[in-house]
Amino acid sequence: MPLFYRISATDRLSPGKGWEIEDTIRFARILHKQGIDVLDVSSGGNDRNEFPSVTIDYQISLAARIKKEIPDILVSAVGSITNGKRGNEIIKTGFADVVFIGRAFLQNQSVVGLFAQHLDSEGKIPLQYTISAK
Numbered sequence: 001m002p003l004f005y006r007i008s009a010t011d012r013l014s015p016g017k018g019w020e021i022e023d024t025i026r027f028a029r030i031l032h033k034q035g036i037d038v039l040d041v042s043s044g045g046n047d048r049n050e051f052p053s054v055t056i057d058y059q060i061s062l063a064a065r066i067k068k069e070i071p072d073i074l075v076s077a078v079g080s081i082t083n084g085k086r087g088n089e090i091i092k093t094g095f096a097d098v099v100f101i102g103r104a105f106l107q108n109q110s111v112v113g114l115f116a117q118h119l120d121s122e123g124k125i126p127l128q129y130t131i132s133a134k
């Protein structure tokens with residue numbers, strides 16, 4: 001059974017005040033040795049003092065940094081990925097090995113088909129996913 005470990009790679013507090021990407025990299029080396037299969041890289045949203053820097057790709061650089069430092073670990077990227085092309089680019093560029101999608105699925109259960117369209121995939125959408133509620 002694959003073991004995924006979700007981590008807040010930084011809690012976005014001022015330097016020296018909280019958990020930082022360097023802490024995550026040290027910890028990720030330990031997790032890797034312990035045998036986790038995927039490091040699922042997110043970031044904090046737990047402290048009112050965190051500095052706001054939420055942009056469209058606000059977490060991808062965290063995943064990319066870990067992947068660069070520890071290439072052997074499988075890394076996932078999450079956070080506002082709403083387009084198949086962008087998701088694919090993140091993987092192809094080597095920023096992460098996989099992307100996970102949250103809210104886009106809640107908005108549209110056919111998001112896999114939508115992403116396939118963004119990528120001009122010839123894969124077919126199963127019939128039951130082409131019927132929308134009235």
Ligand SMILES: Cc1cc2nc3c(=O)[nH]c(=O)nc-3n(C[C@H](O)[C@H](O)[C@H](O)COP(=O)(O)O)c2cc1C
Pocket residue numbers: 006007008042043044045046059078079080081100101102103104
């Ligand atoms: C305001 C905000 C705060 C978040 N805080 C955390 C957090 O503290 N830890 C975490 O693992 N994910 C957190 N997330 C969730 C992830 O960043 C990411 O959004 C989630 O994987 C869902 O993916 P989606 O952006 O495709 O919906 C937060 C998301 C938002 C919008």
